[in-house]
Amino acid sequence: MSVVLSCRELRKTFGPNLVLDDLSLDVAEHEVVTLIGASGSGKSTLLRCVNLLEDIDDGSVWLDGEHITGPRVNPDLVRQRIGIVFQSFNLFPHMTVLDNITLAPVRVHRTPAKEAAARALELLARVGLEAKAREYPDRLSGGQQQRVAIVRALVNQPRLLLLDEVTSALDPELVGEVLTMIRDLKGEGMTMVIATHEMGFARQVSDRVCFLHAGRVLESGPPSQVLGEPAEPRTRQFLQRIIEAGRL
Amino acid sequence: MTHTPSKYQLERVAYRRSRAIRSAFVAALSTLVLGTLLVVAITGAPGWQRVKETFFSAAAARSSLPSILDGLLLNLRLLVFCAAGALVLGLLIALLKTLRGALFFPVRMLANAYTYGFRGVPLIILLYVLCFGVPGLRLSGTPSVLVLGGAAIVLTYGAFLAEVFRAGIESVHPSQRAAARSLGLTYWQAMRHVVLPQAVRRVAPPLLNDMVSMQKDVGLVSIGGVIDAVRAAQIEVAQTYNYTPYIVAGVLFVLLAVPVIAITDWVTLRAARRQSAGSTT
Ligand SMILES: Nc1ncnc2c1ncn2[C@@H]1O[C@H](COP(=O)(O)OP(=O)(O)OP(=O)(O)O)[C@@H](O)[C@H]1O
Numbered sequence: 077m078s079v080v081l082s083c084r085e086l087r088k089t090f091g092p093n094l095v096l097d098d099l100s101l102d103v104a105e106h107e108v109v110t111l112i113g114a115s116g117s118g119k120s121t122l123l124r125c126v127n128l129l130e131d132i133d134d135g136s137v138w139l140d141g142e143h144i145t146g147p148r149v150n151p152d153l154v155r156q157r158i159g160i161v162f163q164s165f166n167l168f169p170h171m172t173v174l175d176n177i178t179l180a181p182v183r184v185h186r187t188p189a190k191e192a193a194a195r196a197l198e199l200l201a202r203v204g205l206e207a208k209a210r211e212y213p214d215r216l217s218g219g220q221q222q223r224v225a226i227v228r229a230l231v232n233q234p235r236l237l238l239l240d241e242v243t244s245a246l247d248p249e250l251v252g253e254v255l256t257m258i259r260d261l262k263g264e265g266m267t268m269v270i271a272t273h274e275m276g277f278a279r280q281v282s283d284r285v286c287f288l289h290a291g292r293v294l295e296s297g298p299p300s301q302v303l304g305e306p307a308e309p310r311t312r313q314f315l316q317r318i319i320e321a322g323r324l
Numbered sequence: 325m326t327h328t329p330s331k332y333q334l335e336r337v338a339y340r341r342s343r344a345i346r347s348a349f350v351a352a353l354s355t356l357v358l359g360t361l362l363v364v365a366i367t368g369a370p371g372w373q374r375v376k377e378t379f380f381s382a383a384a385a386r387s388s389l390p391s392i393l394d395g396l397l398l399n400l401r402l403l404v405f406c407a408a409g410a411l412v413l414g415l416l417i418a419l420l421k422t423l424r425g426a427l428f429f430p431v432r433m434l435a436n437a438y439t440y441g442f443r444g445v446p447l448i449i450l451l452y453v454l455c456f457g458v459p460g461l462r463l464s465g466t467p468s469v470l471v472l473g474g475a476a477i478v479l480t481y482g483a484f485l486a487e488v489f490r491a492g493i494e495s496v497h498p499s500q501r502a503a504a505r506s507l508g509l510t511y512w513q514a515m516r517h518v519v520l521p522q523a524v525r526r527v528a529p530p531l532l533n534d535m536v537s538m539q540k541d542v543g544l545v546s547i548g549g550v551i552d553a554v555r556a557a558q559i560e561v562a563q564t565y566n567y568t569p570y571i572v573a574g575v576l577f578v579l580l581a582v583p584v585i586a587i588t589d590w591v592t593l594r595a596a597r598r599q600s601a602g603s604t605t
């Protein structure tokens with residue numbers, strides 16, 4: 077299987093704060109990788125670096141074997157091939173759901189508006205939201221907004237989907253509908269990197285779990301191993317705390 | 325599917341209705357009392373008869389109205405052009421100020437110098453300089469005093485509007501821009517489709533407020549010799565020693581401002597509603 081995403085010795089600092097310290101990570105096609113780790117361990121930062129929303133301080137990122145952190149790369153073209161969904165949805169409040177989704181296809185890919193709308197409606201229908209197409213985002217529940225945000229990221233038909241704690245702003249009963257959607261995406265073979273605090277979900281959906289600590293991938297492997305019988309004491313500590321907090 | 329309201333709901337509705345009738349009655353009564361008091365105080369004043377003749381003479385109002393209306397037409401035309409010009413200039417300057425990167429350093433610097441300088445200069449001085457200084461150069465193709473005066477107003481207001489636009493642009497959360505860029509939109513596409521629409525909506529009330537203010541300031545071009553409504557009134561007053569034309573011009577200005585102010589209030593109200601709707605989710 078071919079490698080879709082490859083991060084080589086990534087280094088990222090915020091002032092004196094070293095957040096990513098020579099971090100390396102490969103993601104194969106159709107693979108679902110979840111990133112776990114304490115708050116502040118750099119999960120979001122890693123996803124933002126991959127999407128070129130942050131400038132890295134060293135290392136390189138490769139997408140389908142192409143170096144995307146080179147000096148002469150046009151980040152706008154790269155981002156069209158990577159979808160990202162944020163914890164806080166970040167839908168555009170002044171546009172309807174449909175316009176949110178078709179903005180990029182129409183403006184970036186020059187898809188005819190009709191065609192883009194048809195495709196958007198089809199995707200919305202698959203997550204049961206076609207009735208909301210003409211609504212503004214603030215009329216939707218959190219779970220509905222997050223599903224729209226995922227549809228918006230998918231409409232570009234990205235090679236890789238990055239999900240940053242897409243359920244942590246949601247009430248427990250809304251989490252399920254978003255997780256179902258992600259599970260369906262996995263079934264369709266979407267390559268995904270997911271930062272999450274939901275260990276149960278990580279166990280169900282991921283092919284591989286990576287535990288981030290001190291700016292590196294400290295431990296990585298199938299969920300049963302990393303979450304069940306972690307080799308590293310740090311990982312055990314982290315999971316212990318999560319069990320105590322009642323989140324596993 | 326017909327719903328019969330419970331006795332509690334009926335009670336609430338009845339109470340609300342009685343309150344509404346009561347407050348309408350109180351409002352009407354207090355207005356009446358205050359109005360009577362004002363009329364008695366003014367018409368009862370010893371000099372009222374003289375003031376009435378010099379400020380509220382129907383004959384003088386009728387004879388001065390045509391020339392004042394002519395002047396007002398000029399105010400209106402000037403207002404439309406100056407408002408359009410200042411909005412475009414302000415938006416352009418605000419956009420230039422948001423540019424990052426070394427290449428745009430001189431552009432940023434010029435834009436900053438402009439907003440600093442022209443917000444400080446009194447409009448009247450700029451009008452003197454442009455209306456009298458520029459024609460004094462005796463260059464061929466010098467535009468008319470009207471155009472020069474309009475330029476002075478556009479330059480002054482453009483500087484204020486630029487700051488209003490910039491405040492709006494900065495009030496849009498950075499995550500909105502990040503979300504737009506993550507979809508592959510370029511800097512300008514993100515600005516045009518995501519940031520600016522939200523920014524303009526937010527600053528629409530102050531922008532319209534500045535338009536109301538400009539409506540009064542466009543008349544200042546009369547120092548260059550063109551005849552606007554106020555200047556027309558002044559000419560009438562000088563001929564008759566009756567001040568009624570000023571009152572006529574004043575009333576016309578207020579009437580002109582009413583629709584703009586009403587729109588401003590409506591937009592402000594709508595913005596406030598939207599905001600509170602947004603914050604509940
Ligand atoms: N824009 C920024 N400026 C300065 N420091 C930042 C910035 N973004 C993140 N950081 C710092 O980088 C570190 C990693 O943050 P990051 O958001 O990647 O953590 P995280 O693993 O996603 O945490 P969480 O689980 O709470 O979301 C933190 O110490 C944070 O303070």
Ligand SMILES: [Mg+2]
Nearest residue numbers: 119120121241
């Ligand atoms: Mg995070």
